[in-house]
Amino acid sequence: MPATTDPPALTAPELRELYRLMAATRALDTAAVAWQRQGAIPGFAPQLGQEAAQVGSGFVVDRRRDFAFPTYRELGVARAMGVDMVGYMATHKALWHGGLYDPAQSRFAPVQAVVAGSVLHAVGWAHGQTLAGHDGVALSYFGDGASSQGDVHEAMNFAGVLRAPVVFFVQNNGWAISVPTERQVAGGSVAARAAGYGIVSERVDGNDVVAVVEATRRAFAQARSGGGPVLIEAMTYRRGPHSTSDDPGRYRSLEDERRDAGTDPLERLAQQLLRTGAADQAFLEEARSAAAADAEQVRTKLAALGPRPGREMFEFVYQEPTGALKSQAAAWRVESEHV
Amino acid sequence: MSETTIAAPGRTGADPEPAAPRQLSMQQALNLALADILATDPAAVVLGEDVGTLGGVFRVTDGLQGRFGAARVFDTPLAESGILGMSVGLAMAGFHPLPEVQFDGFAYPAVNQIVCQIGRMNYRSRGTLPMPITLRVPSFGGIRAPEHHGESLEALFAHVPGLKVVSPSTPEEAYHLLRYAAARPDPVIFMEPKSRYWQKGEVSTGRRGADGDLGSRVARPGKHVTLIAWGAMVARCLQVAELAAEDGIEVEVLDLRWLKPLDAEGLAASVRRTRRAVVVHEAPLTSGLGAEVAALVTERCFDTLRAPVERVTGFDVPYPSGDLEDEYIPNIDRILFGIQRVLEYRRG
Numbered sequence A: 001m002p003a004t005t006d007p008p009a010l011t012a013p014e015l016r017e018l019y020r021l022m023a024a025t026r027a028l029d030t031a032a033v034a035w036q037r038q039g040a041i042p043g044f045a046p047q048l049g050q051e052a053a054q055v056g057s058g059f060v061v062d063r064r065r066d067f068a069f070p071t072y073r074e075l076g077v078a079r080a081m082g083v084d085m086v087g088y089m090a091t092h093k094a095l096w097h098g099g100l101y102d103p104a105q106s107r108f109a110p111v112q113a114v115v116a117g118s119v120l121h122a123v124g125w126a127h128g129q130t131l132a133g134h135d136g137v138a139l140s141y142f143g144d145g146a147s148s149q150g151d152v153h154e155a156m157n158f159a160g161v162l163r164a165p166v167v168f169f170v171q172n173n174g175w176a177i178s179v180p181t182e183r184q185v186a187g188g189s190v191a192a193r194a195a196g197y198g199i200v201s202e203r204v205d206g207n208d209v210v211a212v213v214e215a216t217r218r219a220f221a222q223a224r225s226g227g228g229p230v231l232i233e234a235m236t237y238r239r240g241p242h243s244t245s246d247d248p249g250r251y252r253s254l255e256d257e258r259r260d261a262g263t264d265p266l267e268r269l270a271q272q273l274l275r276t277g278a279a280d281q282a283f284l285e286e287a288r289s290a291a292a293a294d295a296e297q298v299r300t301k302l303a304a305l306g307p308r309p310g311r312e313m314f315e316f317v318y319q320e321p322t323g324a325l326k327s328q329a330a331a332w333r334v335e336s337e338h339v
Numbered sequence B: 001m002s003e004t005t006i007a008a009p010g011r012t013g014a015d016p017e018p019a020a021p022r023q024l025s026m027q028q029a030l031n032l033a034l035a036d037i038l039a040t041d042p043a044a045v046v047l048g049e050d051v052g053t054l055g056g057v058f059r060v061t062d063g064l065q066g067r068f069g070a071a072r073v074f075d076t077p078l079a080e081s082g083i084l085g086m087s088v089g090l091a092m093a094g095f096h097p098l099p100e101v102q103f104d105g106f107a108y109p110a111v112n113q114i115v116c117q118i119g120r121m122n123y124r125s126r127g128t129l130p131m132p133i134t135l136r137v138p139s140f141g142g143i144r145a146p147e148h149h150g151e152s153l154e155a156l157f158a159h160v161p162g163l164k165v166v167s168p169s170t171p172e173e174a175y176h177l178l179r180y181a182a183a184r185p186d187p188v189i190f191m192e193p194k195s196r197y198w199q200k201g202e203v204s205t206g207r208r209g210a211d212g213d214l215g216s217r218v219a220r221p222g223k224h225v226t227l228i229a230w231g232a233m234v235a236r237c238l239q240v241a242e243l244a245a246e247d248g249i250e251v252e253v254l255d256l257r258w259l260k261p262l263d264a265e266g267l268a269a270s271v272r273r274t275r276r277a278v279v280v281h282e283a284p285l286t287s288g289l290g291a292e293v294a295a296l297v298t299e300r301c302f303d304t305l306r307a308p309v310e311r312v313t314g315f316d317v318p319y320p321s322g323d324l325e326d327e328y329i330p331n332i333d334r335i336l337f338g339i340q341r342v343l344e345y346r347r348g
């Protein structure tokens, strides 16, 4: 456990905000799967069941000074950080790989399709904060499958040696496509590995949003105050398919899912709000209908987004394009746009 | 790591007064270039294996940590993907990283980060996250080194969208091309011909401007045939030109310098004059950069060419052990044979 003192408990307004964000994430995530089935988007990787881990961690990011490095499944983090969701969903509509939001402004790196591809970027960015004398913290997302990649080892070792202000946030959702954690993670715990790098770590119930927020806040406090990197392993469950082209029936049964998924994190927070009196039934209903309206708005705006002009293929390869690229662009225009 | 912080990135200091030209080895010229970059660009940082206390295994970073501090010139753990992946994050944080990979063959563990991340981040982010990274790679063969210390990776990197590739042939070129590369907003793979590190030449330190730093360079004018080369092969081609001159053959030597972008116009201008071209490189023949050069020359000079473009290159074999490297690297005889073939070629 990080040595810093515990941050103050979450307030009732904060808990209600977490519920709104999780409900909005759930609604958009569920809607996106439907849009794929309807042919409105070609593919999607749902985060169903990971709302507490994603919203709870993204909620802690300070957009004035921190920076998050997502994978391809961080819809809930994006939502919690206030990323433009139409721009975010643009990646799934195949409009632009990295999405159409502004990553620098959003403090949310472009959507990353290489498993473990951005973990080292987070360490480099974090070390940059040290060099520049800033107090920003990098938040690096990766999965149980990604933990097998050499880059994750390199990243954790670099971070440990440099004492970089980075929080590694592992969502252990039980699966890497079809391969379960027990056939992925030797020793059974990614968090346990951190000790070998001199990195403090913590395993949290990733379906308990309060536990996730508290652990992430502790980790940020430590990293921000020069205490070095922290690793959080949030134990959660990928309730949906790996992606809309996956067929989980080939590697797990509905019975397995019922047994392993545990309580739905959204439902869990709802019960907690009611039990503690932080919210009433009317609030929950209002949050859910706001979430549905939100998703509907994203659908309308996304539908209105046409393909990017072909010239953009050439426009962002370099800041200073080569002559060869310019002439290829010119030839493309003549032959494809007939100008 | 020292606790010292460095100035916020983004500002550029004034260049020191240009000194009178002096005789420097390429290693010294590169060291001077790095010192001048660090002195004038507060966002520049040098990182890699043994670049700090030791000053690099080739001493290219010698003394830099002492002068600029352990925050700006630092040793990383021994992991190439880590060095390049970390450079991506530093660039995203506003720095201008100058990573070193200790030897060419050890760029391979970092290829994922170089190709999938460094080459694409500007594109992926629609220009909002540029990658002003200059990756220095001691390159090519010729020093009787162990396995994986004599590789020529230019075709591999030139093939990757988003990267630029350059290789200097002299101390003067090394100083200026490194200064130029480090000031670019795009990633540049900087291939240092390690067999030339200790050769001296005159180096002028005033900046020579983009016109002087871009494109190819006629290293020796001639009218009968153009020898096209880069890196360590330029010096060898100059030797060949000297020998050929004794037989009355005037060889033009074109130092390509930039391997991406290739100077198609410079190539064409030279070959239009000489009407014959031989491209020389250390890398294996098949899908080597010589093929790209031959295609460009053929496209632009088809009507004036007197012979097909010849390629004198390494072979399609793993780079051999030191005892055999003289058999592998294009030598003077093989280059002369290449010249002879284009001179004696008859149509039909």
Ligand SMILES: Cc1ncc(C[n+]2csc(CCOP(=O)(O)OP(=O)(O)O)c2C)c(N)n1
Pocket (backbone or CB within 6 Å): A073, A113, A114, A115, A116, A142, A143, A144, A145, A146, A147, A173, A175, A176, A177, A238, A242
């Ligand atoms: C380097 C790399 N190898 C393979 C893939 C294909 N792939 C995409 S996601 C995935 C599983 C990743 O599992 P995990 O890290 O646990 O994340 P999750 O999908 O569960 O969120 C695989 C194999 C990839 N994108 N990148």
Ligand SMILES: [Mg+2]
Pocket (backbone or CB within 6 Å): A143, A144, A145, A171, A172, A173, A174, A175, A176, A177
């Ligand atoms: Mg997983």
